[in-house]
Amino acid sequence: MELSYNMFKLGEYDENTYNVGAWGACYKGIFQASVFIHNVDRCQEMADWEILDYKGQARFVRAYLLLVAFTSLWPGTYYAG
DSSP states (O other): OOOOHHHHHHTOOOTTTTSSSHHHHHHHHHHHHHHHHHHGGGOSSSOHHHHHHHHHHHHHHHHHHHHHHHHHHSTTOOOOO
């Protein structure tokens, strides 16, 4: 199964979604989110508030995928706050 921004947006993921090939899948998702963030301003069909909302969602997904990629390399290392 391939991990993507759309899976997060549509809620089609669970804790086992990224177990296989997590590193490559995470970085593909990080790349997709970054491309989206840099290009969504070109969309003329969306209102400004929608663009800001989608950018925020994409930034969250990108940060989450960075966390998943990091913890897949070093299991048990995370910031518990």
